[in-house]
């Protein structure tokens with residue numbers, strides 16, 4: 001019966017707010033359907049190549065702006081050169097709701113205008129190393145939505161990719177927002193718990209993470 005007990009929102013560090021179960025099953029399924037479309041194209045989901053020759057274990061597709069290490073562009077120059085899918089208004093509204101839920105309704109939440117989403121799909125042993133999201137010119141918060149398998153999300157510090165950090169489990173439907181003094185924390189996903197997804201979420205297997213960001217680019 002534990003699943004019926006709502007888990008409270010928690011400020012993990014100044015500006016890092018975890019809201020368990022923020023997305024209901026219908027909303028998760030709608031997001032999964034949208035991500036499936038984006039994964040098909042115009043720029044297909046792929047394993048990002050890193051400048052030193054490595055390949056990321058997660059698969060990523062972007063909307064609004066395309067991210068390639070370590071810059072944003074309108075066209076996916078490292079994939080097929082095509083413009084990425086436009087960033088939809090409904091996702092801007094979802095981002096504003098997320099910021100308002102995490103930090104409280106405010107003019108700043110109303111002004112929040114994410115213009116890129118990085119959609120990461122984790123299957124098999126995929127994970128993400130500790131890093132900072134710092135290719136954006138705007139310091140507006142990052143909104144992170146998780147769907148599918150539960151993961152261990154590592155919330156680090158702004159100085160180094162090492163300790164101190166804390167690990168938190170992100171479950172399907174959870175919202176995490178990091179901004180303010182924690183906008184540039186190192187963070188990563190050291191583990192995904194395969195096969196733990198709620199069958200109602202719309203994802204057969206694996207984990208989907210959607211991060212909304214303001215690039216600050218014109």
Ligand SMILES: O=C(O)CCC(=O)C(=O)O
Nearest residue numbers: 118120133187189209211
């Ligand atoms: O999958 C996650 O929860 C984190 C994704 C992430 O850190 C990123 O896209 O930069």
